Amino acid sequence: MHCHKHHGDKIKADVLLVGNPNVGKSVIFHALTGKYATVSNYPGTTVDIHIGKIKGTNLTLVDTPGMYSFFSITEEERIAKKIIIESDAKVIVNVVEAKNLERSLPLTLQLIETCKNVILVLNAMDEAKKFGIEIDVERLEERLGIPIIKTIAIKGEGIDKLREEILKLTIKLTRSQREVEKIRLELSEDIEKRILEIENKIVKFNIPKISKRFLAILLLSGDQDVENLFKDKELNYEDNIDISIDTNMSIAYKIAMEYQKLANKILDGVIEQRKETFNDITLNPIFSIPMAILALYFIYFFAGVLGAQMVVDIFERYFEILINTPLNEWLKTNIKYIWLRELIGGEYGIITLGIRYAVVIVLPIVFLYFIAFSIIEDSGYLPRLAVLLNGLFKRFGLSGRAVIPLMLGFGCGTMATIVTRVLETKRERMIAVLLLAIAIPCSAQFGIILGISPDFKAITIWAVSIFVVMLLIGSFAERIIPGERPIFFIELPPLRYPSIKNVFLKTFSRMRWYFSEVLPIFILISILIWIGKITGLLQHIIKLLSIPTSALGLPKESAQIFLYGFFRRDYGSAGLYDLISQGILTYRQIIVSMVVLTLFVPCIAQLSVMIKERGFKFSFIVFMSALVIAFSIGFILNSILEILG
Amino acid sequence: MKIKEKTEKLENLLKEIWEHQFENKDLNLSLSELKELEKEEYIEKVDKNGKRCEDNGYKHGYELQKQYTYKLTEKGLKVAQNLIRLHRLAERMLSDLLETSDDEVERSACKFEHIISEEVEEAICTLLGHPTICPHGKKIPKGKCCERGMKEIKRMIYRLSELKPGDVGEVKYIIGGDEIMKKAIALGIFPGKTLRVIRVFPTFVVQIANSQIALDENVASRIYLMRHEI
Incomplete structure (x- = not known):
């Protein structure tokens, strides 16, 4: 409740923590920086942004408000999105709950589209184990082309490895030295065509340090904040994104659906779940x-x-x-x-x-x-x-x-x-x-x-x-x-x-x-x-x-x-x-x-x-x-x- | 021209008029096509106030003539509305139950609409849970069965709000405004995902993969699923 002055302003950050609400981001933030941030179980309470230095380094870490997707915009998600678009951060640490990997992976893919270095953190591995979930991390790493770290943040497990990986990406190695190929994400033909059209329109403008393709995707989905970035530039892309693709379904929904499809394909053969558990007396x-x-x-x-x-x-x-x-x-x-x-x-x-x-x-x-x-x-x-x-x-x-x-x-x-x-x-x-x-x-x-x-x-x-x-x-x-x-x-x-x-x-x-x-x-x-x-x-x-x-x-x-x-x-x-x-x-x-x-x-x-x-x-x-x-x-x-x- | 082909052609023209009249679609019919429909008393000339005008436009000169447009007659409206309904129902069935590709949906639906009898129509509509919109998001005009809320035929498509605890179903489509769509994106409710109903009171609680989501009845009634037989 003390950091509101940061909203809207450009935030200086080297590393961003991004993820759904209640996945343990704040705990990881705390473990990495030694500084406390509010941790909560209720979706959407972390409206504040927490900033700290990663222990033993000079890197600024920013904990963004919980977000599910770039297309579903609550106030917190908007703030998170703005930070991602506007900051100079080179590394994004994407925290997901291991047991919800299937649902969270579309966001990971969208983050990969930004062309920043993404580290995927599979948190709460112990909970996933309880659900009988097994994840073939090596295979997933290979398919996504990004490093993956398993953690149990509450117990502090995997945090050192994560810190090492962050350092590797920011200091020791430049991206070209990394061995793995980054994944190429391809959406359906008609959407790709439109993305390309918009990309060509915005390519001449020198704006944020983020991929043009990513901005184009957000523009296509009708994102107001990205549109505002181009407000004073003469960009008449609107006549081009006549969204008659084939449905009256919201274009954002369609794009989100396609990312989910891609995610499912990537996870095929990577994730296995043996049992399904649910029982909840508190709801009765x-x-x-x-x-x-x-x-x-x-x-x-x-x-x-x-x-x-x-x-x-x-x-x-x-x-x-x-x-x-x-x-x-x-x-x-x-x-x-x-x-x-x-x-x-x-x-x-x-x-x-x-x-x-x-x-x-x-x-x-x-x-x-x-x-x-x-x-x-x-x-x-x-x-x-x-x-x-x-x-x-x-x-x-x-x-x-x-x-x-x-x-x-x-x-x-x-x-x-x-x-x-x-x-x-x-x-x-x-x-x-x-x-x-x-x-x-x-x-x-x-x-x-x-x-x-x-x-x-x-x-x-x-x-x-x-x-x-x-x-x-x-x-x-x-x-x-x-x-x-x-x-x-x-x-x-x-x-x-x-x-x-x-x-x-x-x-x-x-x-x-x-x-x-x-x-x-x-x-x-x-x-x-x-x-x-x-x-x-x-x-x-x-x-x-x-x-x-x-x-x-x-x-x-x-x-x-x-x-x-x-x-x-x-x-x-x-x-x-x-x-x-x-x-x-x-x-x-x-x-x-x-x-x-x-x-x-x-x-x-x-x-x-x-x-x-x-x-x-x-x-x-x-x-x-x-x-x-x-x-x-x-x-x-x-x-x-x-x-x- | 064979009779069947002729009626089919007329029916397609009627659908266009209906979409023009109710959904503001551009009208691209030739004068001769319009005349043909008028001859069958499917449409009539009306002036700009929507009042019927006799064919005396010539008497008042060219200017007046331009001011009238065509509107469906009562008879035409009935036929056209039914055709639109059949077409969209067919689309619904093809995409939800048979999971046909988008192109094929359109092609087949265009044939279906001319051959479905009233009985079959009601059966399909009931099977699909009396859907209100087509896969393209357009309204499906209500049929008699929707008003009666017919339930005799075993249904396959249900609204989430109609399911009971323990029921499992596959999401087929969601209707609603931007708000609901965005929430659906956030929580990963997409066509093809399987839901399990955990509670229906005091609020709906469903399980998708490994997460549990609570939602209000007004949201649950906009999610259509194919119920799995248990």
Whole structure:
């Protein structure tokens, strides 16, 4: 989530890692460079590009987003394609899952067409063995004319060999010295004829360091990005690619089909599979619902029980004893200006409030949430959850794919808002962003809400209210936001034991992102509150907010908490936590404020990301809706609880 | 000219008119051919508003005469539509079941359309799972059997959405827009690939080679397969 600045720009690279999503590219990247990249099982989560130096060399390695083909274009695939076309890289390392070689080989062939040096990596050889698959590597090497390396990336097997091969291709040997002949790929006659025509048209232009034939193939398939390369050059190839080849079938589909045919021919006699295995209890509705509950409970246990209740308690106590009390005493004796004392310490100071909230309350909850999420993510369970939830999400105008941003939203809404990019249509992204902004509590908020909830009944009322609101908002959005219904089509990776190392590395990289974003905001909030208090501005806003809060039957202190809630949702919840520990709220008031605070406007960080992703107008509407929804639901709930006693 | 040949020729002309009228294909018929069709009351002259006009164009001079075109009469429409349907059904059958080469499909389909009886037509249509487009991606007009959803005859071609867990089939063709085609490319769903249905609820899950793919019903209903007998 930190590398977006690279999108679109030209990337300097010596070696590119290319392959389908979830084939272990990131693990190989990590093994080659020693630098960590997010590894995930859910198709399409690696939107970011990771760049590193191959250990012991000066070669820059770039991990491209997962791609299936040059003709099937999702956002990630487009980015991967652009990097391949625009970079000067001499070597492409094409990682495929050995057991899916048949399906992946067309991409390998397309990469060979670029005329760069391709190394084919057959990863997860152990899994392939389990499927009873045998691959005659020597024969395949001979037929393709490129080096092939077998690896089991998770165990680090074959990585040294791969590094050697990369070095051989980039430094030690030039291509002409290589012994094997490169394969010649021939498509059907009518397509070849058209490729040649286009090639002749573009041959005079001096553009990317990539084969003209490859560009011609992409142009023929109607690729917009390649067309843009020729935008300012006078290239009227369009009259020539009148695609009346013989069908109305999309030309891209036809070309893709031909590559598959070529691949099948090449694999004839190379690959052998003895047995076929498939069984998957997680897809069976009888098992999958308990599994999903188990998974959610697992997250709840980590973030809610372990994080929000146990660890936060311990941290709080020690922070109070070790930092707050001594600090305030030190300030009292050494600093004579009250305004400065208040800025640093006191009740709302940078250290006593900002840093305390960030480190003591938010850190353990978010950290444990991300660990639990990473374990579930790396085990390959998320796509299965997507399958299960697809039916429910359809009512919201979303597809099962949305499970990623929505689940992440239970971790951090800001991060999740960025991750809505993995959704395919603008409409899906809008709906997901809306749900994240209003109905989905982030882990810190969720954790604190679990912490402050007086009993199980209260948490149940809270959960039901939030769920009902989510259903209402979702189905309302489904109706009013225009656009096509999403198409759900997703690959299910095998269930795997997550590697502890990966889970931790991934959690740390997420935490690093979270903290670089969260800590400055917490400090800023402390300063803003300080300014607000000194100038008296805060009092006015709180007075304004106390109109709706008193309508809900809440004490006047709660208005202040809602205001903090805007600065960060978890910050608001943490304030509520303080209020309850002082014993100011009644049982009913606690439930109502839990619900209102959850639904209340997104925090300032999420709002700023939302404006960036979806624009000001949309964000403003969401913001105002959140305000109205939070207070009206709070009012309704309060009345219901009052009647029921 | 033999009678059979004559009707065959007329029928081919009718098909061209139909494609002109419904699919905007250029019309390349000579005036005498048009006259012949008009004589059989298959087509009629209409003005630019689509209203029928009598053959009095000459009275109003040359200008007016140019403004009318030909349109199928009710009788002509019925015959032409049926011919188009038969032709495309034949194409479907030849390419899906018999895996004939593209040239041969065209040549044979042109003969088929003139000889298939209504009964055979329905049998073929049902066998193929009431297909909606021909191998070239053009629409196949619906027949009576499609509307009735006839099922008595044992079918060979099914939509993926009609299969049950455990069923195995070979992909024959996919219909749908760019979106679906691109997804199909990504996940390697091409004609000739064998699919096994693993689940149909809550979402369709199929196995292709060694990977499992989940897809929505709206996608599954656009993938046509030949079901293997188990």
